[in-house]
Amino acid sequence: MLEKSLFKNPNLRLEGMENAAAEERAPVFECPRCKMRQDLSSLAEGLFLCQRCGHHYKVGARQRLGMTLDEGSFREMSVRIASRDPLGFPGYQEKLEQARRQSGEREAVITGTGSILGQPCAFFAMEHQFMMGSMGAAVGEKLTRLFERARQRRLPVVGYVISGGARVQEGVLSLMQMAKVSGAVRLHADAGLLYIAVLCDATTGGVAASFAMQADVILAEPGALIGFAGPRVIEQTTRQKLPEGFQRAEFQLEQGFVGKIVRRQEQRELLGLLLRMHEGAGA
């Protein structure tokens, strides 16, 4: 799936990807942690993990679908919903076009229904290459529709969260999405239905202060940065050096805000199990 999308979108860049010009169709990736070099096929087979140190490469929303849902089970929703420029914010149109080119997606989240190990669910995955997965009105609307649909169909929701927070270019309308999505999550929860969030690198800002932290089960990928204020903002504001590992998934588990850290190769299995444990919920 990744090779296909790379072929379709020659501008698609993945974390650690080196200049592929010389090597044409076989881009080489360098692990940001241990510097081990790997080619695309070995990376894709291994769920985008470094073969040596196990570093979890950032992956796009489509790849996430592919590695989590049962093959062929996904039915996408709200495909036409895409950001507009409600404020006429300088440079935003160009930024959106660039984000669409770079990610091959129309928006920073993909939503739909599918199944995991035969367990039906509503599913969302955020796209870090689309303006860092930031939430504007379109992302808020897609997520709201997903939770509403899940409530109508009595489906649990499984979501992969990656987001820099509210999208600045849509001003307060982005901020309002925090309340709007929270409302939809709450209605879904009050119907007795399950919501599992998997927090990935990075989950910050208004998203960390809303639906990322409202799930029944909060999982995280190893090493994922999770926090309200980003580390750079904290350093600039407080002029303090942040301790090693600050705001990482392991830290958040210690602090009590993440339920379990799950390596990528174990996620599908665990999600399937948790869904099975809640079968019949909200009936």
Add this chain to the structure above:
Amino acid sequence: MSAYQRVLAARNNLRPNAMRYINHMVSDFVELHGDRRQGEDAAVVAGLGFFGRRCVTVLALEKGIDTPDRLKRNFGSAQPEGYRKSLWHLRQAEKFKRPVLCFVDTAGAACGIGAEERGQGQAIAENLWEMMGLQVPVLSVIIGEGGSGGALALAAASRVWMLENAIYSVLSPEGAASIIYKDAGKVVEASEALKLSAQDMLAFGVIEGILPEGDGFSEALPAVQLAFEEALIGFDGMTGEEIRQARYARFRRLGGDWA
């Protein structure tokens, strides 16, 4: 007035603070401290009182009146304990079926190592979660700065008003300048681009109305009072479930018509 002038007006130290409104509008106010979990945060004021003849829960983001008071209140930037204090009082309001009156004036939630260690994101998320489910009316007025998620935590309300010179913003103009223009000095441009005035909010449908403050507190106070009174009368005929649904519908439409 330019957008940046409004930012300066909204931040002016001489603006009436939240406690001043509370003292003039709410009789027999009993302030209750603490978040019932681990701490007390003076940036959030919570308590009970009478608004007219009704008993109400009052919540406020309070910047303080002089330097020692402002320091004590962290200039109105709440820690997680502040949001957990408001959470406790939201639940109390639901239990005793009391309307909630909120006064918002903050540059944003506290930013720092401690706030992160104690779950600033989770604390705000839980307030939003709670507010979106309440069966009692929540009325919010932004009296100065409505800064980001820290302000929204007390403004996921049934009705929201802004004073004429208040601002409401997803991010501080300084923050936006450094993120968007990569130049913290471009605050004037960023203020303009963010569209943060009360007029902008009314046009977006984010607030119900703009309250005049031409002559200062003597004009603003009765305007806030009247807005709250009329709104509460409107909610009198509604059931709890209707109040809750109306709040969801209010936010549900924000962000555009996608049909």
